[in-house]
Amino acid sequence: MPVHMTDSSPTGHGKGAGLGLAIASALAFGGSGVAAKPLIEAGLDPLHVVWLRVAGAALVMVPLAVRHRALVRRRPALLAGFGLLAVAGVQACYFAALSRIPVGVALLVEYLAPALVLGWVRFVQRRPVTRAAAVGVVLAAGGLACVVEVWSGLSFDALGLLLALGAACCQVGYFVLADQGSDSADDAPDPLGVIAYGLLGGAAVLTVVARPWTMDWSVLTHTARMDGTPVAAWVLLAWIVLVATVVAYITGVLSVRRLSPQVAGVVACLEAVIATVLAWVLLGEHLSAPQLAGGALVLVGAFIAQSSTPAKGAAEPVAGGLPERELAVREPVA
Template sequence: MRVTTGDQAGAQAVSAAEGDWGQPGRPEKPAPDGGPARARNLGLVLALISAFAFGGSGVAAKPLISAGLEPLQVTWLRVAGAALVMLPVTWRHRRLLLRRPALLLGFGLLAVAGVQACYFAALSRIPVGVALLIEYLAPALVLGWVRFVQRKPVTRAAAVGVVLAVGGLACVVEVWSGLSFDPVGLVLALGAACCQVGYFVLSDHGSEGEDAADPLGVIAYGLLIGAVLLTVVARPWEMDWAVLGGSTDMAGTRVPAVLLLGWIVLIATVLAYLTGILSVRRLSPQVAGVVACLEAVIATVLAWVLLDEHLTAPQTVGGAVVLAGAFIAQSATPKGDGAEGADGSVAGGSSVDAPTPDRTSYR
């Protein structure tokens, strides 16, 4: 919290380095693993793994928070622990720091520290459901960026998929349970969404051209930079470290705190970021953002099973709508040109893919 990955829906990467791929009379940009369909399918699988891994972070973190740790302290443990695990990768890709310093700084600042800091700060002022809904406006913001800033056509189906996903998410988080919130909290949650958009765009730039940054190196440095930045906010020196040596309660079952921390670090962070970045390499940011919405659904289901936090009828319906939106967006592959051809392009000209990022935003 890609994110989303988040997840995907539509066309080739957007940047000067991309040139004329996908334009009328030009060849399609080669898919990473041979064939657009295969690449999209693999990307979707990776995105779902990423969403599942990220979705499980809250279920593992909640018992630690209930045991006495602050939310930001758990976040710092997550990021710093993952950065420590990835140190060998950081050393192996040490030249990346000189080649792509702006990318790495932006990745650590936005994708890691920015999203999480804004999200937790928002939670201190507005309801969780409202904060989540605003944060998951990122897919719609990416779509708006592609259509109105980059002035590139997008498919109508992709737009419908995003609308369905966001609308379904409103039911999943039951946003109507908290309709009053202060402006500062709203701005902070929107800041988290904007950080996710930056995350998507940065991931795309990191995958372009022959000098593309290795995703493992980007993850490793992003976590390291994020850990340093979060240290200032989380103040780990004030943390009750004894909590990690005991056990926590998970729906009546005692679970070692260190086991939950291991899940958060290795699965919900290292694996989640890696699969997220690899998925968006094969999917467009619109789809990456839509699939990222599944994180909220997965988190709710896991909380139902592991924490005995049951789904309500609106949440169940909302989850189905989110899945439908993700499927529609994933199935919307732009082809050809025209005002609105068989592919459902919203605008004239050939449909071009948005930045191809990496979800997995981030919570």
């Protein structure tokens, strides 16, 4: 995964709109966990919730898949890998983690992905990274230690933490695959088409893994409880599919076309803050002061690792390898 060089200054035209779209994407993605957890607690298996989310979004995106059907012939490996890692892998690991650890913790652990990307560049590709980026990795690791409270003997569920780390690793796979699809700026695959086929491929993989025919469908006809407040299960599912997946993906892609990928990625770090605040308000998941401080360190580390730049006027290495017109998916399709 070579590190591409791109201009760090997006044009002024559409910058305000791009920033608004990036914030909207972070808001949409950040609300997925607080809507999914009540469904899991109501009796749905985490994998079944993931399948409902991805399959529902895939159905909505079918028209885009038909429009970009030439991608199946041009980029079959990219589409298959994107569906397996960036959609199925991230979503399955993240939602499984939600069943064992708080929403904010799961998402903060997942935001180690920018640091892991730099680790790939430095130790696998053996390419140099900036000192600021290395500082970002250290800060993110230290913040994670505070989030999981290592001094108390790892008070959080170990399997839940491993699942959240798995989601972060799948995000690294997303960055690698996105870079492989960017070898030619003029011939780069359309992001909307890749997202559509990624969702379709992810839904196919999750159908085999989740076995939705064993799901208790009656749960969707009842109510789930959000910190004691009853909410119709179908309302939560509709939010997850339409807002936290479809709207989140589309606004994210549109924002990266108006902002540089690194700027859009930095704004997307708000997702972790939004998810933590929503979990606090709607689910009653209170984090301690050290955990909040650790979460802030994770975000600061991710910010530095993803957006560290060389001297003014120089070309900027993009840590994730995403070109100006490449994918902008975050989430957890998560």
